[in-house]
Amino acid sequence: MRKYIDINLGERSVSSRELHGREIAECGRYLIAKMLLEQKIADVEPLAPENPLIFSVGPFAGTNFSNANRLSVGCKSPLTGGVKEANSGGTFGFAMGQLQIAGITLHGASDEWVIIRITKDNGITFDDAKPYMGLGNFECASKLHSVYGEKTSLGICGPVGEYEGLMAGVTFSDTDNRPSRIAARGGVGAVMGAKKVKAIVIDKDRMPPVNDRKKVMGAIKEYGKKLGESAPVQTLRTTGTAMMADITNHVGAMPTRNFTSGHQPSEDGGAFKMGGTFIRELNTSRGGQTEHACMPGCLIKCSNVYVDDTGREIVSPMEYETICLLGTNCGLEDPDDVARMNEIANDLGVDSIELGATIAVLMDAGKGGFGDVSFMKEVTSEMMAGSEIGKFYASGTARVGENLNFKRVPVIKKQAISAYDPRLIEVTGISMMVTAQGADHTVGNNATFKCDDKNIEELVAESLRMQINAAVADSLGLCVFGRSVTDDNLELISNAINDAFDAGVTPDFIRNIGLETLRLEAAFNNAAGFDEDDDELPSFFLDEPLPPTGKMARLRSSEVNAAMRNLLDAHIG
Numbered sequence: 302m303r304k305y306i307d308i309n310l311g312e313r314s315v316s317s318r319e320l321h322g323r324e325i326a327e328c329g330r331y332l333i334a335k336m337l338l339e340q341k342i343a344d345v346e347p348l349a350p351e352n353p354l355i356f357s358v359g360p361f362a363g364t365n366f367s368n369a370n371r372l373s374v375g376c377k378s379p380l381t382g383g384v385k386e387a388n389s390g391g392t393f394g395f396a397m398g399q400l401q402i403a404g405i406t407l408h409g410a411s412d413e414w415v416i417i418r419i420t421k422d423n424g425i426t427f428d429d430a431k432p433y434m435g436l437g438n439f440e441c442a443s444k445l446h447s448v449y450g451e452k453t454s455l456g457i458c459g460p461v462g463e464y465e466g467l468m469a470g471v472t473f474s475d476t477d478n479r480p481s482r483i484a485a486r487g488g489v490g491a492v493m494g495a496k497k498v499k500a501i502v503i504d505k506d507r508m509p510p511v512n513d514r515k516k517v518m519g520a521i522k523e524y525g526k527k528l529g530e531s532a533p534v535q536t537l538r539t540t541g542t543a544m545m546a547d548i549t550n551h552v553g554a555m556p557t558r559n560f561t562s563g564h565q566p567s568e569d570g571g572a573f574k575m576g577g578t579f580i581r582e583l584n585t586s587r588g589g590q591t592e593h594a595c596m597p598g599c600l601i602k603c604s605n606v607y608v609d610d611t612g613r614e615i616v617s618p619m620e621y622e623t624i625c626l627l628g629t630n631c632g633l634e635d636p637d638d639v640a641r642m643n644e645i646a647n648d649l650g651v652d653s654i655e656l657g658a659t660i661a662v663l664m665d666a667g668k669g670g671f672g673d674v675s676f677m678k679e680v681t682s683e684m685m686a687g688s689e690i691g692k693f694y695a696s697g698t699a700r701v702g703e704n705l706n707f708k709r710v711p712v713i714k715k716q717a718i719s720a721y722d723p724r725l726i727e728v729t730g731i732s733m734m735v736t737a738q739g740a741d742h743t744v745g746n747n748a749t750f751k752c753d754d755k756n757i758e759e760l761v762a763e764s765l766r767m768q769i770n771a772a773v774a775d776s777l778g779l780c781v782f783g784r785s786v787t788d789d790n791l792e793l794i795s796n797a798i799n800d801a802f803d804a805g806v807t808p809d810f811i812r813n814i815g816l817e818t819l820r821l822e823a824a825f826n827n828a829a830g831f832d833e834d835d836d837e838l839p840s841f842f843l844d845e846p847l848p849p850t851g852k853m854a855r856l857r858s859s860e861v862n863a864a865m866r867n868l869l870d871a872h873i874g
Contacts, residue, residue, distance in 0.1 A: 303403035303509075308417065308425070310496055311350065311409035315425045320403050322804045328357045328403050330386040330775035331814050333375030334821035336406070337384055343828035347379035347488070348465055348495040350410040356397070356456070356501075357405075359778020360798050363398020363509045365598035366521045367528055368780035370395040372473065372484065377829070379495075380467045380488035380655075380697055381714045381739040384825040387489045388743060388775055390595030390604075391473035391482030392505065396454040399506040411497040418449070421504040430499035435460060437648040437685070438472050441500070442480040449502045455480060456501040459650020462490030464687045466695025468655040469494065472647070475604075476594055481617050485652035486741060487716065488697075511801040520797035524786065528600050533785040537603040538592055542621040542782075543577030545720075545748060549625070550576060553850045554725040554748075556630040556718075558671050559661040560711050560841075562848045563722050565629050575629055580607075580619065580636050588612045601782055607640045616644040622742075625720035626657030631664060632671025642674070645681045651695070656681075658698040658717035666707040709841045713740035714831070724842055724852040727752040731764040731861055734836045737822035743781065744771050757856075761864040765872075773815035816872060833858045 303320045320328075327335075333355050337343075345351045354376045361369035372394030378385035397405070400421055407417075414430035433441050438459045445455055454474045462469035469490030470483040484490075511517045528534050536544060549555040550573055553563035565575060572579045581591060590606035595618065604618040619640055627646065628639035646653045660677055663669055669676030683691030694701065698717040702710030711718040716739030723730025732745030745768035752760060770788055774781045777794070787794065791808035798804050842854040 303401050305403050306405045306425070307408060308405065309408045310411040310415070310498065313411070313427050322802055323806060325360045325403055325802045326777070326798050326804050326806050326810070327814065328776065329359050329371075329373040329778050330375070330388075330772060331818045331821070332357050332404060332776075333373055333386050334384060334818050334825060337375065337377060338821050338825045338828070342377055343825055345377060347377045347382065348491060350496070352377050352492060354407040354489065354492050354496060355404060356393075358394040358397050358403060359776070360801060360804075361398070362394050362778050363396075363401070364517070364521065365508070366797070367525050367598055367600040368596070368783040369778050370398065370596040370598060371775070371778045371780055372397070373775055373778070374471055374484035374489045376489055376492045378487035378489075378739065379465070379491050381716050383714060383739065383829055383831055384737050384822045385487035385489060386738065386775060387470060387484035387486045389471070389473050389482050389484035390780070391475050392454040392597060393456050393473040393503065394778060395597045396503045396505045399509055400504065401509045405501075407493075407496055407498060410495060414497045414499050416445075416499055417501045419501065419503040421506045433499050434463065438480040438650050439648055442474070442478070445500060445502060446478060451478060452505050453502050454505060456503075457650065458490055458493040458499050459648070460687065461649050461651050461684055461695050462494035463499075464692060464695075465491040465494045466651070466684065466692060467491050467697045467700070468651045468659070468695055470650055470652050472650045475617065476597060477617075479617055481647050482595055483647070483650065483652070486654065487739060490650055512803055513800040516800040517797055520793060520800065523793060524790070524797075525600050527786045527790060528783060531785045534601050534783070537601055537782055540577040540581050541591065541603045541605050541618075543580050543619065543624055545577070545621040546624050547573065547576035547578055548749065549721065549726070552725060553847065553852075554722040556625050556711075556720050556722055558632050559630060559665040559709060560718075560722060560847075561665070563725065564849050565634065568634070574634060574636060575624055575639070577621075580624075583636065584608060593617065596780075599780070601780065603782055607636075609637060615640040616647065619643060622720050623653040623657070626654045626717070627660070628657070630657050630661045630720075631677060633674070634672065638674050642677055642681070645678070649681060649684055651684070654719050655697050655717045658711055659694060659701050662698055662702050662705070662707060662710055663694075665709055666702075666705045668705075709839070711839055713838065714835050716740045721746070721748055722842075722847060723838055723856060724847045724854045725752070725850065727760050727856060728763045728767065730838070730854070730856055731760055732768055734838060734856060734858060734861060735764070735865055736768065737826040737831070744768055746771070746781075757860050758864045758867075761861060762868060765865065765868050768819055769812070769815035771815075772818040773811055776814050776818055777811070833862050836862060
């Protein structure tokens with residue numbers, strides 16, 4: 302059994318219902334799409350009280366099932382106007398699972414700022430948030446832990462979320478109690494701010510009960526063994542997500558200086574300093590930590606703790622997307638500079654992809670110089686202060702570009718494109734185009750797929766395969782970095798779910814939940830008024846050759862969507 306909790310903030314009332322069997326496996330991203338569509342809020346103003354904010358976890362949350370403690374946060378996005386599921390690691394999903402909570406929905410809005418406290422004895426209280434208002438995430442987390450104890454997990458609305466800045470995420474505790482894991486994309490933190498919820502504090506406890514503990518523990522062990530034997534997992538454990546920077550820079554697809562180039566040359570022919578290999582060696586030599594788990598139980602350990610030349614911690618984690626969007630895309634060439642900007646982004650509680658894209662547009666528009674760290678800090682200082690111009694910056698890339706009447710703005714559905722130039726990495730480009738989520742790589746990424754010799758239909762087929770697999774992972778609370786094992790072991794996973802909850806699920810159920818999630822998300826966006834025109838790439842990707850390869854995008858919304866419809870009809874048929 303798991304329970305689902307509904308919190309009415311206006312009335313400060315709480316109700317709960319029990320979930321059993323198959324219902325426990327129908328959570329995460331799938332449940333978010335289903336609930337948002339059923340509640341008929343597609344035409345609701347995203348920052349209005351009627352827009353719910355949903356937190357949901359998969360069936361293995363609270364256990365040591367590797368990479369199975371991911372958390373889905375969802376609502377109607379104030380950034381895109383469409384459906385949004387933002388995914389996060391950390392300990393919050395783990396704590397929810399330990400308390401046998403499958404999901405929490407925040408309804409309405411509080412009259413005053415509150416801390417929601419959830420205890421292991423099922424108590425829920427509403428505490429005064431005044432002492433925590435206006436604080437950066439690190440100071441806020443420290444004060445919360447001093448009051449509520451260390452054996453808690455936090456979900457924090459940062460200072461940008463307080464004033465409903467659209468690039469605000471919701472920040473969660475990592476395994477060392479840092480407020481550094483963020484459900485970052487789509488403005489979910491702005492929705493939390495609109496509801497006047499400063500933080501949710503939830504107790505950690507112990508592994509929740511399951512029907513057949515022996516069999517479940519056996520599945521956990523077997524899945525972990527397969528992870529240990531997986532070559533892609535070993536690469537991630539060694540170099541982390543930053544390894545992708547070496548790949549994209551080599552093929553000429555790394556966003557550099559607002560997507561004006563796909564390659565950052567090495568200084569004097571030396572090592573590429575913004576790549577995973579160099580960063581790992583530098584960090585290790587300084588005493589930094591590699592093989593750091595973002596969530597309890599994870600055996601992949603692709604995260605890190607990055608330190609300066611004195612051994613002092615700067616930030617955790619330092620990941621590929623941030624290295625590119627907040628780094629090379631803004632003209633930075635020193636990983637220390639990226640790390641310090643990353644720390645600021647974490648303290649603000651904002652999406653580092655959206656922040657980096659916004660700053661790069663400002664730079665490209667002549668408001669600052671590429672590589673100017675002082676300008677970047679000026680932007681973030683204004684955002685921290687909540688000044689008029691700071692709130693303007695926090696509105697995100699699309700709105701900043703539109704206000705400046707600037708045309709080179711890398712967004713789809715008003716959300717910033719992530720660190721894969723669609724002129725070369727076409728499968729991921731297609732996923733970012735057609736997803737209901739806005740330009741989000743996590744919905745279907747295959748950055749190493751060989752695209753040159755493929756036609757549009759073949760590229761779309763690979764994108765759909767990756768989209769289904771990603772939706773499966775997000776719905777079951779699994780990290781996509783375990784997909785080399787997950788995708789080929791659906792029987793192991795379905796049997797484990799059945800052993801835990803007598804759910805009666807099959808491998809086909811798992812495959813279908815991914816496809817159904819995509820269908821529900823598309824239906825929501827259709828109801829919200831989106832059409833094929835919203836799926837187009839920004840025109841400069843179609844018109845500007847990308848140095849050094851000279852590639853231009855060949856992806857057009859009409860052709861991509863036609864191929865996608867044919868594939869979906871075949872799947873449904």
